[in-house]
Amino acid sequence: MTLAPDATARAARPLITSLIDEATVGAIAGEAWVALVGEEELLVPVPGALPEDALSTWVDVVGPWTGSVVLTAGHGTAVELTRALLAEATPAVLEPEDVTDAFGEIANVVGGNVKAALPGPSTLSLPQVGDAPAVRNPDDVCRVEVLWRGQPLVITVQGALPSTSPQHENPHHENPQHENPHHENPHPNGVSL
Amino acid sequence: MKILVADDSRVMRQIVIRTLRQAGYDDHDIVEAEDGRDAYEKVRTEAPDLVLSDWNMPNMTGLECLQALRSSGSAVPFGFVTSEGSADMRETAADAGALFLIAKPFTEETFRENLDGVLA
Numbered sequence: 457m458t459l460a461p462d463a464t465a466r467a468a469r470p471l472i473t474s475l476i477d478e479a480t481v482g483a484i485a486g487e488a489w490v491a492l493v494g495e496e497e498l499l500v501p502v503p504g505a506l507p508e509d510a511l512s513t514w515v516d517v518v519g520p521w522t523g524s525v526v527l528t529a530g531h532g533t534a535v536e537l538t539r540a541l542l543a544e545a546t547p548a549v550l551e552p553e554d555v556t557d558a559f560g561e562i563a564n565v566v567g568g569n570v571k572a573a574l575p576g577p578s579t580l581s582l583p584q585v586g587d588a589p590a591v592r593n594p595d596d597v598c599r600v601e602v603l604w605r606g607q608p609l610v611i612t613v614q615g616a617l618p619s620t621s622p623q624h625e626n627p628h629h630e631n632p633q634h635e636n637p638h639h640e641n642p643h644p645n646g647v648s649l
Numbered sequence: 650m651k652i653l654v655a656d657d658s659r660v661m662r663q664i665v666i667r668t669l670r671q672a673g674y675d676d677h678d679i680v681e682a683e684d685g686r687d688a689y690e691k692v693r694t695e696a697p698d699l700v701l702s703d704w705n706m707p708n709m710t711g712l713e714c715l716q717a718l719r720s721s722g723s724a725v726p727f728g729f730v731t732s733e734g735s736a737d738m739r740e741t742a743a744d745a746g747a748l749f750l751i752a753k754p755f756t757e758e759t760f761r762e763n764l765d766g767v768l769a
Contacts, residue, residue: 491754492664538660545663558660564705565753568732572752580705580733582657 469620470521471596472613475574482600484569485527485611488562489604493540503601504608506530512588513559515567516616519578523596523615524589525567527559533607534559556585570613588612593619650768651678653697655688655714656730657706661753665701665730672757674768685709689717692725699767701751704731704738712745719746726767730755 482501489497507530514526529537538558539546547554560583571580591597596615601608652669656662662681669677680695682688686709688702700718702711709717715727727747731738734752742750749763 488754491756541660542663543667545667554660557658561658561661564658565732568734568753572733572735576735577737582705582707 469617470575471593472521472523472598472615473595475521476570476598476613478598478600480573481570481598481611481613482602484573485566485600485602488565488569492562492565493537497540497604499602499604499609501601502603504603506608506610507532511559511585513563513583513585514589515563515583516581517567517571517574517578518581519571520575521578521615522617523613525563525570526588526610526612526614527563527566528588528610528612529559529604530607531555533604533609536605536607537562560585566611589614589616591615592617595619650698651680651695652768653680653682653688653691653695653700653702655682655685655700655706655711656703657684658703659683661703668755668757668760672760672764674760674764677768685711685714685717689714692718692723697725699764700725700727701730702727704729704733704742712741715742715745715747728763728767 482499486499489499506528509531510528511531511534512526512528514524516524534555535550538550538555541558541561542554564583568580571578591614593615596619598613600611602611603609652674654662654665656665666679669679680691680697682691684706685702688700689709692700702714704711711729711731718725718727729742729747729750730753731750732753734750739750748767751759751763
């Protein structure tokens with residue numbers, strides 16, 4: 457049997473689970489936290505339930521593997537992270553733009569290092585903040601759940617393309633998000649490439 | 650001496666400036682730029698002794714800024730501080746005339762290792 461060209465390309469596409477594992481993603485995030493947030497700011501590998509106001513930030517990787525590196529946490533955690541990153545430069549009143557900036561920059565650093573661990577050449581997008589991109593293929597996801605200062609944080613490295621398997625064609629959200637009118641950069645279609 | 654810090658993230662500019670201070674470069678003047686185009690213009694108006702620039706920025710990337718500076722005759726010392734530190738990018742940066750590429754996340758030791766030769 458001869459596969460159509462499109463089917464051949466899809467079949468040859470590597471899944472993220474064959475390229476990087478949870479331990480590597482966790483180590484990359486842990487290193488980013490220690491270097492940028494503080495030496496004693498550890499990510500504890502314990503899962504926790506995300507709150508309803510969870511917010512995501514991500515960068516897209518386009519190359520031999522194409523997808524997004526997504527960080528999801530409660531809004532309060534994103535605000536706390538912003539204060540930690542700004543430290544003494546934290547303004548008296550934190551603006552939503554500050555949270556978008558800080559949360560996005562963490563995704564940029566983690567995503568940049570994940571990209572470096574993946575086969576290239578590939579490109580990295582600017583960070584975005586909003587509702588998490590949809591998971592198109594549950595098999596093409598590397599998911600790490602941690603606690604930072606006791607609050608849950610989920611890091612996923614997730615493919616942007618649908619499965620070659622028919623039962624996975626329907627996109628769905630890895631972390632169901634609730635509509636939040638305060639999101640600065642909503643991502644309704646789940647694909648930003 | 651004067652250091653120009655270019656990054657589209659205000660938070661990251663603050664982190665870079667804080668790390669500069671922690672690394673011992675606390676007696677230098679700091680100028681900020683919010684993208685490559687802003688950095689290009691401020692090199693001309695502020696005449697910094699060193700540019701520390703992000704790579705991936707809107708309007709004009711750090712690489713485009715460096716290339717524009719070199720093609721305009723500027724020889725200002727230029728280093729990247731970026732979340733991507735692949736061998737290809739380091740080679741591209743060096744070919745364009747960058748002195749170094751510091752990958753995020755960085756430490757004050759990383760800053761000293763790369764900046765001492767430039768600012769000492």
